[in-house]
Amino acid sequence: MVRKILFRAVFVALACLLLLGRSALLPSDEGDKVRAYTRPIEFDYVSWTIHALFKKIAQEDLGASRYLNSQQQHDLVIDYIKLVQEQAQTQNLIEAEYTDPSVTNAYQATSGLRSQMKATTARMNQIGPLVESILQGELSNVAASMGLAFGGELIPPVWYHTTEMPTDLIVSPRTVIQTTTDVSLLPGISVDQMETLEDRVSRSLDVSALVVPVGGIGVYPTMVMQTSDLNWMVETIAHEWTHNFLTLRPLGVSYDASPELRTMNETTASISGTEIGTELIRRYYPEFANLTTAGGQQALTVKPAFDFRSEMRTTRVEVDRLLAASKITQAESYMGERRIFFWENGYYIRKLNQAYFAFYGAYADIPGGAAGADPVGPAVRLLRSKSASLSDFLNRISWMTSFSQLQQAVR
Numbered sequence: 001m002v003r004k005i006l007f008r009a010v011f012v013a014l015a016c017l018l019l020l021g022r023s024a025l026l027p028s029d030e031g032d033k034v035r036a037y038t039r040p041i042e043f044d045y046v047s048w049t050i051h052a053l054f055k056k057i058a059q060e061d062l063g064a065s066r067y068l069n070s071q072q073q074h075d076l077v078i079d080y081i082k083l084v085q086e087q088a089q090t091q092n093l094i095e096a097e098y099t100d101p102s103v104t105n106a107y108q109a110t111s112g113l114r115s116q117m118k119a120t121t122a123r124m125n126q127i128g129p130l131v132e133s134i135l136q137g138e139l140s141n142v143a144a145s146m147g148l149a150f151g152g153e154l155i156p157p158v159w160y161h162t163t164e165m166p167t168d169l170i171v172s173p174r175t176v177i178q179t180t181t182d183v184s185l186l187p188g189i190s191v192d193q194m195e196t197l198e199d200r201v202s203r204s205l206d207v208s209a210l211v212v213p214v215g216g217i218g219v220y221p222t223m224v225m226q227t228s229d230l231n232w233m234v235e236t237i238a239h240e241w242t243h244n245f246l247t248l249r250p251l252g253v254s255y256d257a258s259p260e261l262r263t264m265n266e267t268t269a270s271i272s273g274t275e276i277g278t279e280l281i282r283r284y285y286p287e288f289a290n291l292t293t294a295g296g297q298q299a300l301t302v303k304p305a306f307d308f309r310s311e312m313r314t315t316r317v318e319v320d321r322l323l324a325a326s327k328i329t330q331a332e333s334y335m336g337e338r339r340i341f342f343w344e345n346g347y348y349i350r351k352l353n354q355a356y357f358a359f360y361g362a363y364a365d366i367p368g369g370a371a372g373a374d375p376v377g378p379a380v381r382l383l384r385s386k387s388a389s390l391s392d393f394l395n396r397i398s399w400m401t402s403f404s405q406l407q408q409a410v411r
Helices: 002-023 028-041 045-062 070-099 111-145 191-205 230-247 259-284 286-291 308-324 328-344 354-360 376-386 390-397 403-409
Strands: 160-163 167-173 181-185 207-213 222-225
Touching: 028 167, 028 181, 028 191, 045 111, 045 160, 070 111, 111 160, 111 230, 111 259, 160 230, 167 191, 167 354, 191 207, 207 354, 222 230, 230 259, 230 390, 259 286, 259 376, 259 390, 259 403, 308 328, 308 354, 376 390, 376 403, 390 403
Parallel strands: 160 222
Antiparallel strands: 167 181, 167 207
8 A cells, every 4th residue: 555655646746747848848938929819728737637637546546447357348448439439429410400401499309319428428437437447457568568667567657538638739930840839728629719819820920820639648647539449549548658658758858859859759659659559459459450550540452542641741842842942932822732632632631831740740650741851750760670679669769869869879
């Protein structure tokens, strides 16, 4: 019991450290100017973290998942995934009734569906904490078997909480693709609110701004979006835990020191998340193994007619070329044309600008895409290929504090 109390005290201290790391993403000058527009709708990480920590401690005290055998744990996770699917389907049916012009009283027509939704949500709330504990334990076992434990324990332990996710306002200069400010906003911001905020920030500060959705955030406990895609979910839990792991080491502490270090962090977490998540699925949910793909989508057996990643890489390379030549207006016009091109090929991008590339370009675990010709992602991938194991890779890159160190390591 003393050991558990000591561990909990350490975990709370870690949570504070990780939370402070998150708040440090706001540079003082520009960040203060941006927050003049965002303060009323900013997400409160402190309140969320305190609430989530108490939930996690309560789950640990109960330890209910330990009373279930492996088959019962497996079945409970699958039941939860099915409930999430059922909830989404029911919500779609309710919305369909409200949009059907032939329905004169949508509230009455959806009475049964709303009762069904209430029952489904109640069951999800009942078993959700158990599912979190089960997946935390399974991921801990997998990560430990990969050599990532210290003295038999993962530091920090895997703690995540499924929640409604904030959105992120990303700000980049117009002259170069680089995240200079990142502010988390309340969940449920409407598209109209996003557009208004982006326009006000862009015009007043002469920057590029974009509000983007996020599926996970590496505070402590980590935040993970609710989803019925088990493959994506476990990879995201592992991705965000990797951020926690890195935050206790120089690479994570230096996350926002430069664009290169940001990309090193995100690409490392993506590689780790994919490897740990894939192994978890193989070990505990083998019936889902053939569905594991980047982005949570099922792999196509034939090459698609339109190669999104290749076309996006082409776009980024040309934008970088134009910006390097100080042709900012031409670069922005080109991105507008390319957005229409992507739209015509079935990829609906609300806004394609410097902030878009600053955010999505940092995730460079797969060749191509929004990273363009940025050399950081390939260097991280090369270091992983030269490493004997995931633990060797993480233990080496996590102590780096510059891109030049990474370049030296892969020569």
